[in-house]
Amino acid sequence: MEPSELKRSKDSPNLDESTRRLSFPDEVLERVLSLLKSHRDRSSVSLVCKDWYNAERWSRTHVFIGNCYSVSPEIVARRFPKIRSVTLKGKPRFSDFNLVPENWGADIHAWLVVFAAKYPFLEELRLKRMAISDESLEFLAVSFPNFKALSLLSCDGFSTNGLAAIATHCKNLTELDIQENGIDDKGGSWLSCFPESFTSLEVLNFANLSSDINFDALERLVGRCKSMRVLKLNRSVSLEQLQRLLVNAPQLAELGTGSFSEELTFRQCVELESALSNCKNMHTLSGLWDAKGIYLPALYPVCTHLTFLNLSYAALRSDELAKLLAHCPRLKRLWVLDTVEDKGLEAVGMNCPLLEELRVFPADLFDEEIIHGVTEAGFVAVSFGCPRLHYVLYFCCQMTNAAVATIVQNCPDFTHFRLCIMNPGQPDHITNEPMDEAFGAVVKTCTKLQRLSVSGRLTDLTFEYIGRYAKNLETLSVAFAGSSDWGMQCVMGGCSKLRKLEIRDCPFGNAALLSGLEKYESMRSLWMSACNVTMNGCRLLAREMPRLNVEVMKEDGSDDSQADKVYVYRSIAGPRRDAPPSVLTL
Amino acid sequence: MSTPLEHDYIGLAETSSMERSSEKISSSSSSSIPSNIEDKTTNNPSLNLKETELRLGLPGSQSPERKLSLFGKDLETNDKSNGFVGSPLKNLVSGAKRGFSDAIDGSNGKWVFAINDKSDVELGKGAVLASPRGGLDSKTNPQQVRTSVPVMKEVVGVPQSPKPVQDKKNLVPPVNEHTSAPAAKAQVVGWPPIRSFRKNSMASNLAKNSDEAAGCLYVKVSMDGAPYLRKVDLKTYNNYREFSSALEKMFSCFTIGQCGSNGDGLSESRLMDLLHGSEYVLTYEDKDGDWMLVGDVPWEMFTDSCRRLRIMKGSEAIGLAPRAMEKCKNQN
Numbered sequence: 001m002e003p004s005e006l007k008r009s010k011d012s013p014n015l016d017e018s019t020r021r022l023s024f025p026d027e028v029l030e031r032v033l034s035l036l037k038s039h040r041d042r043s044s045v046s047l048v049c050k051d052w053y054n055a056e057r058w059s060r061t062h063v064f065i066g067n068c069y070s071v072s073p074e075i076v077a078r079r080f081p082k083i084r085s086v087t088l089k090g091k092p093r094f095s096d097f098n099l100v101p102e103n104w105g106a107d108i109h110a111w112l113v114v115f116a117a118k119y120p121f122l123e124e125l126r127l128k129r130m131a132i133s134d135e136s137l138e139f140l141a142v143s144f145p146n147f148k149a150l151s152l153l154s155c156d157g158f159s160t161n162g163l164a165a166i167a168t169h170c171k172n173l174t175e176l177d178i179q180e181n182g183i184d185d186k187g188g189s190w191l192s193c194f195p196e197s198f199t200s201l202e203v204l205n206f207a208n209l210s211s212d213i214n215f216d217a218l219e220r221l222v223g224r225c226k227s228m229r230v231l232k233l234n235r236s237v238s239l240e241q242l243q244r245l246l247v248n249a250p251q252l253a254e255l256g257t258g259s260f261s262e263e264l265t266f267r268q269c270v271e272l273e274s275a276l277s278n279c280k281n282m283h284t285l286s287g288l289w290d291a292k293g294i295y296l297p298a299l300y301p302v303c304t305h306l307t308f309l310n311l312s313y314a315a316l317r318s319d320e321l322a323k324l325l326a327h328c329p330r331l332k333r334l335w336v337l338d339t340v341e342d343k344g345l346e347a348v349g350m351n352c353p354l355l356e357e358l359r360v361f362p363a364d365l366f367d368e369e370i371i372h373g374v375t376e377a378g379f380v381a382v383s384f385g386c387p388r389l390h391y392v393l394y395f396c397c398q399m400t401n402a403a404v405a406t407i408v409q410n411c412p413d414f415t416h417f418r419l420c421i422m423n424p425g426q427p428d429h430i431t432n433e434p435m436d437e438a439f440g441a442v443v444k445t446c447t448k449l450q451r452l453s454v455s456g457r458l459t460d461l462t463f464e465y466i467g468r469y470a471k472n473l474e475t476l477s478v479a480f481a482g483s484s485d486w487g488m489q490c491v492m493g494g495c496s497k498l499r500k501l502e503i504r505d506c507p508f509g510n511a512a513l514l515s516g517l518e519k520y521e522s523m524r525s526l527w528m529s530a531c532n533v534t535m536n537g538c539r540l541l542a543r544e545m546p547r548l549n550v551e552v553m554k555e556d557g558s559d560d561s562q563a564d565k566v567y568v569y570r571s572i573a574g575p576r577r578d579a580p581p582s583v584l585t586l
Numbered sequence: 587m588s589t590p591l592e593h594d595y596i597g598l599a600e601t602s603s604m605e606r607s608s609e610k611i612s613s614s615s616s617s618s619i620p621s622n623i624e625d626k627t628t629n630n631p632s633l634n635l636k637e638t639e640l641r642l643g644l645p646g647s648q649s650p651e652r653k654l655s656l657f658g659k660d661l662e663t664n665d666k667s668n669g670f671v672g673s674p675l676k677n678l679v680s681g682a683k684r685g686f687s688d689a690i691d692g693s694n695g696k697w698v699f700a701i702n703d704k705s706d707v708e709l710g711k712g713a714v715l716a717s718p719r720g721g722l723d724s725k726t727n728p729q730q731v732r733t734s735v736p737v738m739k740e741v742v743g744v745p746q747s748p749k750p751v752q753d754k755k756n757l758v759p760p761v762n763e764h765t766s767a768p769a770a771k772a773q774v775v776g777w778p779p780i781r782s783f784r785k786n787s788m789a790s791n792l793a794k795n796s797d798e799a800a801g802c803l804y805v806k807v808s809m810d811g812a813p814y815l816r817k818v819d820l821k822t823y824n825n826y827r828e829f830s831s832a833l834e835k836m837f838s839c840f841t842i843g844q845c846g847s848n849g850d851g852l853s854e855s856r857l858m859d860l861l862h863g864s865e866y867v868l869t870y871e872d873k874d875g876d877w878m879l880v881g882d883v884p885w886e887m888f889t890d891s892c893r894r895l896r897i898m899k900g901s902e903a904i905g906l907a908p909r910a911m912e913k914c915k916n917q918n
Contacts, residue, residue: 094776097775098776180781181783182783363788364788395780424774479777
């Protein structure tokens with residue numbers, strides 16, 4: 001956009017009737033557009049015409065970048081001059097499961113340098129799967145005087161020293177949200193770095209960290225931050241300490257407890273229960289590490305208005321869960337471990353009719369002597385009791401086609417269906433057939449499906465179904481499935497709204513890869529690892545589609561012609577320059 | 587919950603969907619494995635053993651100069667130290683398994699094995715896929731493992747030197763010698779798809795929670811020199827006396843040899859003498875990971891904090907032994 005075009009036409013009194021009807025003064029347009037929050041809506045708006053493009057870019061305060069390499073910080077800064085809040089995502093999702101080399105990239109520092117120059121009033125930074133060092137955190141802390149919110153999810157490269165820098169320098173901090181990161185926990189002294197005069201914190205989440213923090217410092221911090229609404233403690237905080245914190249923070253809306261297993265006297269139990277019952281605003285509860293069933297009744301007072309209960313770190317038995325859920329009628333989101341077994345899930349179906357989201361995580365991956373976990377029966381039971389269910393993540397040891405058909409019949413509104421049968425390539429355990437019909441039922445019945453993860457033994461038929469029926473599908477994850485290139489070709493040809501496709505250990509080769517030639521520019525990214533794609537196939541793709549970055553990660557000693565891991569994504573920033581030697585950009 | 591990932595995974599390596607996996611075992615150990623295979627094949631006529639080793643080790647290892655992987659190391663350690671002739675597969679796998687549960691802290695417990703078949707391999711589906719659940723109990727289905735393996739041979743034959751997984755976190759920690767679980771539980775990198783943080787958090791809950799899940803308190807009991815471990819439910823006993831006599835019954839078979847020719851069946855009292863003498867000392871590992879002498883604390887406190895037990899040779903329990911004798915006498 002040329003600078004001249006940026007000139008706002010504040011006064012246009014000489015426009016004739018027809019033009020006046022067609023154009024608002026810019027500031028009106030900007031005012032209207034500033035009410036738009038969704039970045040997708042804003043993208044659509046910016047495509048209408050040049051005026052709207054300009055109005056949109058001047059009014060945008062939050063930018064979401066789903067792939068940090070799709071654009072450069074300079075380009076972002078040039079287009080959007082008034083950004084206060086940035087969300088950035090870096091590595092491919094499979095890096096969460098160690099499929100991506102450690103030094104792959106997605107370092108935030110280059111972005112921070114540009115932001116410091118162009119967005120000195122930056123307030124919020126939310127990162128997912130980015131690499132961030134302590135130096136970067138310190139740079140962040142001192143470069144942005146208005147900085148308010150930092151959220152790190154699945155990031156790595158930093159230690160608690162970086163957190164100390166944030167706590168020390170960010171005088172206006174309202175949010176410090178450290179979730180599930182590869183953080184080097186060097187101790188809990190960072191918490192004591194918040195100055196005594198500091199009172200603005202509203203969100204504090206350090207559940208990810210394991211070291212002991214100075215409880216007195218925490219108690220004082222919570223006591224003086226009267227606007228605190230989210231507090232998620234780490235395991236080192238005891239039940240007794242929790243009670244002391246709650247007494248000073250009854251306004252909390254979201255609580256993540258610390259360890260929930262110590263021995264409590266009767267009086268301590270009563271005090272805890274009383275402190276919790278004073279938290280009238282609490283709608284989210286998590287933590288509950290090592291929860292012992294006998295202390296769960298202390299939670300009953302808050303359970304009545306809970307909408308989100310995260311028990312995914314509490315290995316509860318079915319009876320313990322059932323007793324707890326009897327008090328949680330308003331639950332909308334529930335995360336549990338599979339220690340609750342099918343019986344526990346039956347209790348979910350019976351007690352939580354408003355449930356919209358269920359996630360069942362596996363507790364014990366390694367001890368084969370323990371045969372617990374959940375099966376198709378649990379899922380079916382939930383589906384009968386919870387017709388509003390639309391988001392499910394289900395790790396199970398067995399499944400049947402019939403069960404899935406029943407489930408989607410009961411719950412046709414699925415938007416996110418992530419089923420993980422933990423044995424790769426396992427068939428229907430009753431009929432021994434592939435699980436094709438199960439996912440066929442899902443895509444045929446759930447027309448609003450946006451995200452799908454498949455598992456079990458699957459032939460190309462599954463992908464035929466997906467291509468034919470999953471017209472709203474945006475994200476697809478495939479592992480150990482398919483029979484031939486045809487499977488992936490069906491998906492590439494049929495799923496018009498596909499944005500993210502991640503595949504591992506499938507028999508898809510070059511023909512499959514190249515079938516998506518036209519499609520990749522409308523997608524965020526494609527990941528293929530341990531498939532049959534060769535270097536030549538990748539080179540061909542790179543040659544045909546110059547606006548795609550085609551990156552191949554080679555593993556030592558593998559055949560020169562095989563493309564072990566392929567990551568393809570659209571980019572207006574060109575090939576990246578910070579790739580490590582193991583990553584080849586074609 | 588547990589699933590014999592490796593059983594069905596192998597089986598599924600057979601389907602066309604598993605034509606190739608680039609997952610490699612952490613730091614190759616090709617050099618040691620072939621030599622071990624040779625050793626094992628001489629010791630054990632079953633070719634399957636060799637193949638099972640390859641299956642879990644490195645496929646078509648071609649670079650003998652490669653450093654021993656943790657697997658390889660474990661294998662060697664097990665070879666030397668284990669008195670009994672078990673399948674090297676058992677050693678390797680169970681060792682690896684032990685490595686998991688023992689040192690899960692800080693490790694992400696991902697290991698890999700490579701299946702490289704560039705050709706469609708028609709592996710025998712029947713044996714393994716027939717009962718995926720059956721595979722769960724490895725003790726009853728060791729055959730299943732073996733039958734699937736021969737096919738793997740073709741797969742494995744593809745020459746490809748294994749590569750060290752780039753992520754150090756994938757390295758499997760060293761094996762505990764006291765392994766007994768025969769199940770081969772090979773794992774695949776990044777599967778099931780759980781974030782490391784969650785894996786590590788759950789790992790530290792492993793023993794306690796899975797045991798307590800059923801309202802019982804199973805802990806492993808190992809005895810020095812015994813070929814396999816036992817598990818006891820601490821909740822079924824009310825005091826030390828009941829407990830120790832149960833243990834004696836359980837482990838009497840292993841001490842028969844010690845009695846020499848003193849009778850056709852080992853008498854309880856003789857065993858008790860053995861246990862209460864300087865021969866053996868009963869110790870346990872508590873929640874903090876320390877090895878303690880059994881009997882010091884009240885029974886309830888003991889059951890609360892005991893993670894596993896070890897019947898130690900008195901000669902090893904230096905410093906403990908004298909007190910042990912006294913304590914035992916007092917308790918008895």
